[in-house]
Amino acid sequence: MPIKRWPMKKNTTGKQQPFLTRRAFLRSSAAAGLGAALAAGALGEDAPNQMQGASTDSRDSDHSPGDLRVALIGAGEQGRVLIESCLRIPGIRIVAVCDIWEYSRQYASGYLRKYGQPVTLYENYRELLAKEKGLDAAIVATPDWVHAEQANACLEAGLHVYCEKEMSNSLDKARSMVETARRTGRLLQIGHQRRSNPRYLHAIDRLIRERRVLGRVNLAYAQWNRSKADMLGWPKKYTLDATILERYGYGSMTEFRNWRWYKKYGGGPIVDLGSHQIDLFAWVFGTNPSSVVASGGVDTYKGREWFDNVMAIFEFETAQGAARAFYQVQTTTKHGGFYETFMGDDGSLVISEVAQRGNWAMREAHAPEWDSLVKEGLLLSEASAIQKVDTRNVFVDVRVTAEAGRWPLPVDLAKPAHQPHLENFFGAVRNGTPLGCPAELAYESAVAVLKVNDAVRSRNLIRFRPGEFRA
Ligand SMILES: NC(=O)c1ccc[n+]([C@@H]2O[C@H](COP(=O)([O-])OP(=O)(O)OC[C@H]3O[C@@H](n4cnc5c(N)ncnc54)[C@H](O)[C@@H]3O)[C@@H](O)[C@H]2O)c1
Numbered sequence: 001m002p003i004k005r006w007p008m009k010k011n012t013t014g015k016q017q018p019f020l021t022r023r024a025f026l027r028s029s030a031a032a033g034l035g036a037a038l039a040a041g042a043l044g045e046d047a048p049n050q051m052q053g054a055s056t057d058s059r060d061s062d063h064s065p066g067d068l069r070v071a072l073i074g075a076g077e078q079g080r081v082l083i084e085s086c087l088r089i090p091g092i093r094i095v096a097v098c099d100i101w102e103y104s105r106q107y108a109s110g111y112l113r114k115y116g117q118p119v120t121l122y123e124n125y126r127e128l129l130a131k132e133k134g135l136d137a138a139i140v141a142t143p144d145w146v147h148a149e150q151a152n153a154c155l156e157a158g159l160h161v162y163c164e165k166e167m168s169n170s171l172d173k174a175r176s177m178v179e180t181a182r183r184t185g186r187l188l189q190i191g192h193q194r195r196s197n198p199r200y201l202h203a204i205d206r207l208i209r210e211r212r213v214l215g216r217v218n219l220a221y222a223q224w225n226r227s228k229a230d231m232l233g234w235p236k237k238y239t240l241d242a243t244i245l246e247r248y249g250y251g252s253m254t255e256f257r258n259w260r261w262y263k264k265y266g267g268g269p270i271v272d273l274g275s276h277q278i279d280l281f282a283w284v285f286g287t288n289p290s291s292v293v294a295s296g297g298v299d300t301y302k303g304r305e306w307f308d309n310v311m312a313i314f315e316f317e318t319a320q321g322a323a324r325a326f327y328q329v330q331t332t333t334k335h336g337g338f339y340e341t342f343m344g345d346d347g348s349l350v351i352s353e354v355a356q357r358g359n360w361a362m363r364e365a366h367a368p369e370w371d372s373l374v375k376e377g378l379l380l381s382e383a384s385a386i387q388k389v390d391t392r393n394v395f396v397d398v399r400v401t402a403e404a405g406r407w408p409l410p411v412d413l414a415k416p417a418h419q420p421h422l423e424n425f426f427g428a429v430r431n432g433t434p435l436g437c438p439a440e441l442a443y444e445s446a447v448a449v450l451k452v453n454d455a456v457r458s459r460n461l462i463r464f465r466p467g468e469f470r471a
Contacts, residue, residue, distance in 0.1 A: 067093040068426055069135050071159070073125045073150050074142030075099045075108035078164055082139055083108060085419040087115050092426060096132045098122040100248050101256075103238040123244075125150050129157045137429055140164060141191075143259040144266045145249075148173035151188065152180045160187040162425045166275045166449065167442045169267050174446045178439045178471035187428050189435045190442030192279050193421035194353065202411040203351050204283055206378060208342060213361065213373065215346030218318075220281050220325035222340040224273035228300070228332045232257040261304040268306025269329045270296070270452050276353075277340055278452075279445040281314060281325040284342050288469045289314040289325075289448050292462050294455035300332050308332070312452045327452075351409070353417050360406040370407060379407040443471040 068091060072079055075097050086092045097108045097119045105121045112119050122128040138154040140147055140163040148170075151163045161181075167190045168174040181188035194200045207213040234257050240250075250256040251264075259265035260272050267275075282288050296310030308331045316323040339352035346367035352358035361379060363370055373379045382405040413420070424436040447469050455462045 064091070067091050068137060068429060069093055069095045071096040071098065071128055071132060071135050071138045071154075072108065073098045073128070073138060073140045073154075074164075075104040076101075076141065079104070079139070079141035080108065080111065081416070082141055082162075082164075082418055082422065083111060085416050085422050086139075087112075087117070088415070088419055089423055089426060092422075093117060094119055095135070096120045096122065096128055098125045098128045100124070100244060101238065101240060103235065125153065129153060135159055137162065137426070144169040144271070145259070145264060148177050151177050155180045155184045155186045155188065158184070158186065160189075160425075160429045162189045162191065162422065164191040165442065166267060166271050167439065167446050169265065169271070169450075171443075171447060171450055174443050175471045178443050181439045187425070187435060188439040189421070189425040189428070190437045190439060191418070191421065192276060192437045192442060192445065193418045194276060194280060195283075195441075196421035196424040196436035197353070197413060197417065198420060199355070199359065199409055199411045199413055200280070200351065202378075203349055203409055204280070204342075207361065207373075207409075208284055208344075208349065209286065211373070211378065212344075213347060213370070213378075214342060214344030214349060215364075215367065216320050217284060217342050217344035218321065218323040219343040220284060220323070220341065221327075221343070222277040222280065222325070222338075223328045223330070223336055224269075224277065224338040225328075225330040225334050225336055226269075226273075227334045231261075231304075258304075261301070261306050263305045266306070267450060267453060268310075269308065269331055270294075270306075270310040270312070270456075271449055273329050273338070274310070274312075274327055274452065275445065275449045277338070278312075278314070278325075278327055278449050279442075280340055281316070281327075282444065282448065285316045285318045285323050285325075287316055287318055288444055288464065290317045290464055291315045292448070292451055292455050292464075293460075294452050295459075296456040307453070307456055310452060310456055312455065314448065355412060359412075360408045362406060374407070377410055380410050382407050440471060444469040 070086065070092060072083065072094055075083070076099070079099070083094060086094055094112055094117055097105060097112070099105045099108065100123055105123070109119050109121055120132065137160040140150050140154065140161060142150060144166050145168070147163050148168045151161045154161045163177070167177055177188060208217060231254060234253060239253055240256065245252065245256060255262050255265070261268065266272060292312055292314050294310055294312035296307035298304060298306070298308055301308045309329065311326070311328045314325045314327070316325070337352070337354070337357050339350055339358040341348060341350045341358070345364065347361055347363040349361045350358035370379060370382075374381045421436055424433070427433045428435050447464070451462055451464070
């Protein structure tokens with residue numbers, strides 16, 4: 001099995017590059033009062049071997065009394081993305097990082113130290129919870145199979161928790177998270193970040209649900225297509241000792257690095273990627289699905305355990321009648337990338353986390369005019385985005401080829417995609433404002449998503465039982 005070379009983030013000159021530019025950080029750190037903490041020349045290379053000995057007792061570090069003190073458990077790819085967003089949010093201080101892998105510990109601590117946030121490092125989250133005093137919250141960004149164990153322990157320790165999606169690879173474990181949050185009275189936000197994205201809130205809450213701009217929405221389509229890719233590798237000098245792998249339940253380095261593809265640790269591409277988008281169907285239709293049928297298989301990547309492609313159809317019984325949603329995840333083509341489309345009898349709307357792939361509504365010719373929506377600022381005018389098709393030397397039948405006009409959404413996101421969801425979480429911790437994706441809601445989504453794998457396996461239509469979505 002080919003092993004991909006260890007990926008390093010590099011700039012065009014090939015030099016390693018921090019994700020957050022110094023200028024961007026200075027803007028956010030000025031707001032957070034952290035600018036002085038930046039030592040001159042502290043920014044530069046990101047190589048883990050430059051970060052040896054970065055561990056510092058966070059309690060000695062420079063911070064304001066009003067800061068929220070946060071622990072990060074799991075500092076892999078997504079943990080680092082969340083660190084970057086946290087650095088942009090005033091008053092958030094990551095003081096401790098836990099990861100079983102030295103590479104990730106060093107990477108995260110070195111990165112945070114450059115931005116004036118020295119952290120204490122831990123291999124084991126239990127030790128972190130026992131030793132760290134005065135924590136307010138924890139971010140859990142480990143592989144799905146340990147979310148429940150770690151989030152539950154943090155909640156029991158009195159912390160509010162932001163836990164990455166999918167909340168778990170098992171519905172029993174996901175339910176235990178809802179129950180623990182309920183019992184402890186702590187907040188548990190799950191990382192379905194579209195739930196706090198202002199463009200999605202505008203599109204789904206304002207345009208589709210409140211103003212019914214698309215008329216009756218009875219169809220949805222979403223996809224996440226990716227190119228063919230080898231398994232992830234690792235720098236050999238950071239190979240985990242067999243005793244550490246065994247201590248934390250991993251069968252091998254290959255499984256540890258590629259946990260998504262193995263049944264013990266994750267749910268495969270449909271759970272990894274579909275969880276973001278299948279979650280939106282219930283948000284748009286205002287109800288959970290009544291059934292799912294799906295097809296998929298391990299067609300390309302022999303030796304991987306989870307289906308490398310899945311096509312699923314959900315049925316919904318909405319207050320306005322039947323609705324259907326088709327979802328596909330492909331891992332051998334990036335055709336079309338990732339986006340979601342919602343279709344009603346008066347129009348449709350295409351949206352994506354990446355605005356270039358979807359950020360507009362299209363009106364059916366018979367539908368009421370949208371001029372008033374433009375005047376109210378709910379949509380931008382059609383003329384600003386209409387795509388002119390060059391028809392010279394082409395016989396065009398305008399009845400079938402005329403391009404529908406596009407009304408772009410006026411809301412953009414000038415922040416990293418996860419920042420609003422983290423801001424929403426920290427806002428809830430500070431002020432008691434509602435969570436964008438509380439555990440109960442994420443559980444409903446997890447039921448719909450995890451059942452797709454059952455549907456592929458059984459080759460049968462699966463009907464959801466009434467009450468099945470309640471934890
Ligand atoms: N919201 C999003 O857009 C998004 C995007 C990517 C990943 N995710 C989610 O984030 C989580 C992590 O994904 P990733 O891509 O960063 O994976 P990853 O493999 O890159 O990182 C996982 C990290 O967790 C560490 N780890 C593994 N087991 C551990 C344990 N028992 N205790 C402490 N540390 C442990 C690993 O050493 C590694 O550093 C997953 O749940 C994934 O679904 C969410």
